[in-house]
Amino acid sequence: MATVPRAIKVKAPAPSTGSGQALSQRTREGRGTQRITAPASEPGRFGVYGGRYVPETLMAALEELEREYERAKRDPKFQERLDDLLRNYAGRPTPLSFARRLTQKLGGAKIYLKREDLLHTGAHKINNCLGQALLVERMGKRRVIAETGAGQHGVATATVCALLGFECVVYMGTEDMRRQELNVFRMRLLGAEVRGVESGSRTLKDAINEAMRDWVTNVRTTHYLLGSVLGAHPYPTMVRDFHRVISREARAQILKAEGKLPTAVIACVGGGSNAIGVFYEFIKDKKVRLIGVEAGGRGEALGEHAARFRGGSPGVLQGTYSYVLQDSAGQIANTHSVSAGLDYPSIGPEHAALRDAGRAEYVPASDAEALEATTLLARTEGIIPALESAHAVAEVVKRAPKMKKSDVVIVNISGRGDKDIGIMRENLKLD
Amino acid sequence: MPLSFYKKPALVVYVTCGDPDLATTRAVVLAAIEAGADVIELGVPFSDPVADGPVIQRASERALKHGTSLAQVLTLAAEVRQHAQSTGLIVFSYLNPILRMSMEKFCRVARHAGVDGVLVTDLPVEEAGEYLRAMKENNLAPVFLAAPTSPDARLKRIAAASRGFIYAVSRTGVTGARQKLAEDAQKLVKRLRRVTKLPIALGFGISNAEQFAEVGKFADAVVVGSAIVETIEKNRGCEAAAVGEFVRELLAVSSQPSAKTL
Numbered sequence: 163m164a165t166v167p168r169a170i171k172v173k174a175p176a177p178s179t180g181s182g183q184a185l186s187q188r189t190r191e192g193r194g195t196q197r198i199t200a201p202a203s204e205p206g207r208f209g210v211y212g213g214r215y216v217p218e219t220l221m222a223a224l225e226e227l228e229r230e231y232e233r234a235k236r237d238p239k240f241q242e243r244l245d246d247l248l249r250n251y252a253g254r255p256t257p258l259s260f261a262r263r264l265t266q267k268l269g270g271a272k273i274y275l276k277r278e279d280l281l282h283t284g285a286h287k288i289n290n291c292l293g294q295a296l297l298v299e300r301m302g303k304r305r306v307i308a309e310t311g312a313g314q315h316g317v318a319t320a321t322v323c324a325l326l327g328f329e330c331v332v333y334m335g336t337e338d339m340r341r342q343e344l345n346v347f348r349m350r351l352l353g354a355e356v357r358g359v360e361s362g363s364r365t366l367k368d369a370i371n372e373a374m375r376d377w378v379t380n381v382r383t384t385h386y387l388l389g390s391v392l393g394a395h396p397y398p399t400m401v402r403d404f405h406r407v408i409s410r411e412a413r414a415q416i417l418k419a420e421g422k423l424p425t426a427v428i429a430c431v432g433g434g435s436n437a438i439g440v441f442y443e444f445i446k447d448k449k450v451r452l453i454g455v456e457a458g459g460r461g462e463a464l465g466e467h468a469a470r471f472r473g474g475s476p477g478v479l480q481g482t483y484s485y486v487l488q489d490s491a492g493q494i495a496n497t498h499s500v501s502a503g504l505d506y507p508s509i510g511p512e513h514a515a516l517r518d519a520g521r522a523e524y525v526p527a528s529d530a531e532a533l534e535a536t537t538l539l540a541r542t543e544g545i546i547p548a549l550e551s552a553h554a555v556a557e558v559v560k561r562a563p564k565m566k567k568s569d570v571v572i573v574n575i576s577g578r579g580d581k582d583i584g585i586m587r588e589n590l591k592l593d
Numbered sequence: 594m595p596l597s598f599y600k601k602p603a604l605v606v607y608v609t610c611g612d613p614d615l616a617t618t619r620a621v622v623l624a625a626i627e628a629g630a631d632v633i634e635l636g637v638p639f640s641d642p643v644a645d646g647p648v649i650q651r652a653s654e655r656a657l658k659h660g661t662s663l664a665q666v667l668t669l670a671a672e673v674r675q676h677a678q679s680t681g682l683i684v685f686s687y688l689n690p691i692l693r694m695s696m697e698k699f700c701r702v703a704r705h706a707g708v709d710g711v712l713v714t715d716l717p718v719e720e721a722g723e724y725l726r727a728m729k730e731n732n733l734a735p736v737f738l739a740a741p742t743s744p745d746a747r748l749k750r751i752a753a754a755s756r757g758f759i760y761a762v763s764r765t766g767v768t769g770a771r772q773k774l775a776e777d778a779q780k781l782v783k784r785l786r787r788v789t790k791l792p793i794a795l796g797f798g799i800s801n802a803e804q805f806a807e808v809g810k811f812a813d814a815v816v817v818g819s820a821i822v823e824t825i826e827k828n829r830g831c832e833a834a835a836v837g838e839f840v841r842e843l844l845a846v847s848s849q850p851s852a853k854t855l
Contacts, residue, residue: 215688215715217644219740219765221747361650367641374643379766381742478688478715479641491662492693493640 206395209518211511214394215478216374223381228396230301235403240296247292251325252282254289254407258415258572263542264558271425271565273558275545276412276440276574285548285577286405286436287318287389293404295322298385305329305384309373311338311366311432312503312550313345314577315389320354330354333372335364338502345581363496366432366506370480390433391510394481398511405439412572413443425569426451426561429576430553431524432468432503434510436576445521453561454513455553457499458526464489468497469526470509471517477508484511500529500585501549503577527556533589535559536579548577549585596632596681596709596734596757598792602809603631604844605794606836607685607818609652610635611661612825615669617832621825622673624837629844632681632794632814633673634712637666639687644714646769648819652826663690663699667706674707681757683710683736696723700731710734710757718747718754725754736760739785741777752789758814761785763797769819770800774807782811802846817843 205228206212214224234240248254257280261273278286298306306328310316316332323330332349336358339346349356362368370393377386391398391405409427416424427444429437431454444450459467467473470485477486479494487495487507499505516522527535535555540546547555551574558573565571579586606625610618622633638656642649663686670682684703691699691713703711711733716724718737728735734757739748742765752759761782764775778795785793795808796816808815821836828835 213720214717215720216717217714217740218717218738218747218751219742219762221717221719221740222742222744361654362640371641371643375646375767378644381765477692480643481715486689488689488693490693491660491664492690493657494689 206399208398208512208515211476211482211484211514212395212398213483214481215483216394216481217378219378220381220394223377224394224396226301227297230297231396231400234297234300240300244293244296248289248407252288252292253280255411256280258412258419259543260419261543264539265562267538267542268559268562270562270567271569271571272420272567273562274416274419274424274570274572275543276408276572278408278436279545279547279551279575279578283314283318283321284580285314285318286408286439287315287577288321289407289439290389290401290404290435291315291318291322291387294385294387294400295326295328298328298387299326301385303383303385305331305380306387307331307333307373307376307384308387308389309333309366309369310345310389311335311369311505312501312548313338313342313349313581314503314548316354316356317345317348317352319387319389320349320352323354324352331376332356333359333369333376335359335366335368337364338366338369341502341585342581343584365497365502367480367494374480390435391438391512392433392480392482392506392508398482401435402438402442402512405435406442408436408439408574409441409443412440416570416572420570422570423447423450424572425565426453427572427574428453428455428554428557428561429574430455430504430550431509431513432457432506432550434513436574438510438512440572440574441516441522445516452516452522453557454522454524455557456509456524456526457497457501457504457553458528458531459498459500460529465496466498467526468499468505468507470507471524472526474507476514479508482508482511484508484514500532500589501553501582503548503550504553525557527553531556531559533586536586537590545575546579547575548579549582551576552579598631598758598813600631601813602805603794603814604629604805604840605632605634605796605814605816606630606821606840607634607636607816608825609638609649609656609822610666610669611638611656611659612652612822613655613829614659615661615665617825619669619672620833621836623676624833625821625840626677626680628837628840630680630840632683634683634685634816634818635666635670637663637684637686637690639690642687644767646767646819648770648823648826649768652822663694664702667702667708670703670708671706681710682708683712684708685712686714688713688716696727700727700733704731704733708733710736712736712738712760714738718750721754738762739781741765741775741781745784745788748785749788752785752791755789755791758792758794759785759789760816761793761795761812763795763799766797768797770823771798774798774804778808779811802843805843806846
């Protein structure tokens, strides 16, 4: 069991006198205000998780981003502009569709689908990209970099950069470029430069490493538009806030449609941005079960899946303290999933806190289950989900039949499946 | 402890441990010390070295291929200490391998191995409370990075938390050799001098005798990392001899200030 780093953060600039001992004593004296006593009582910390673990070169940029984000949050003009873009450019609000035939077929709980797949660029990712892009404008930066796994975040980033006239570089593992060819072309069509990353497993984690190296080099002119609730503070909080709109809408929509809150909300979890978005406004509704679905991949051995809560333990990866798939020496493990958006070896720190607190539960769905769920949703509802979202559908397939007809479940369809048609063709035998 | 720099500029040599294997690392380190290195940074290979350029990335991959671990690096440190009493020994690591071992155990084992200080690349002062306490308990020097982008307020906090020396990063960017030293470097050292009396070592991008001598004019010590690792990479089978030769070249120019080739 790794030692949990204490959630110590010294807010005020340190006095110039003293030594390491002085810093240590100061934080100890400040226990009441500076140490975590309850989950999320301190910016950037979710229980013991989160924090800011990056090379010193990036610290000033993270502080600047945090300040700018705090200012923007309180600025009605920023909110107005973002709301306008979400509505008139991205296509919000998204519908909450009753899945009549899927409900009948499974014969249990009533199933609703939150349709983030209907957004511009085809996934929830655009919510966060629009928000961060407006911050980039406020900070006066002109160059944006991003990482992408499935390519959805890369496409959304390329889109907002085209919209606002920024230079855009997207890092993508070459294995993911192969799997998500269509999205690579889309990004290039939108004017972005896609840089292939050959290191490690050549997937999302390696793309983030390379994006961080670019950022550490060009930090003065460049914004890193991180695409999930990962990385150093303020990213997990900020990205969550930009996706909260999903649950804000879904909560009002279900109350209108059913006159009550749902029994459960289900979403897939890679880094965890769509899941935190659709969970967040329900966290206070204690009776609503929140269920995150991780990539169960093709087996239970380390390297065969991306189920951080099944095979992982707390650690630090790429700026944040959370559950990490790692070996006994603290080296990060390889992962596998049929879905390029879920195969990340760590998980957003707020999910780790929700899980430890027992507020949300996390279960795996295998590659095969996700593929089967894809076909089922396509044929019962006429919706081809992204393979990521299909993991959430796979969980409702298992769960709904065991629930009462009076139960109501919301499944977040975080993206559409067009980008995955190639993988589906390789893996699905259709007669 | 042997972390004070007697001669100026002092030479800090970085190696990625376990590249190509631990026995070679040991021989390389001893050769570097023999040739005049003052401080050795024992780099712990990590699967996701976000602060490192391609040279150290490749070295880390080679070292991890046969499972080089933090525990093994600490054993190596103890062996080196037996042969070199007066050389400074720093463990240079990313945070996760240390957390996995546990901060307490790591510091305890490092002290027993004869390590003088530790630099954790992705641990800024804000997150270092527990670390500083464990380091203090074990009489180890926490060395922090200072960057050209760090505002003065941060430099103060870094200076307050550091012991032994401060590692000034010469430029924004990852590790790796550069043709030219950034102007950033000298400015940063100047700003640091205003907030600390600790020695300042400058690193990132310094790869030859001329740069070493140039940096020596304004910094107390010079860190050479990627250039050493590249020397190891390019001299399969005679790594120690090649590194020894390289270190002597680095030191030759600065020891003859009148004959500088600037």
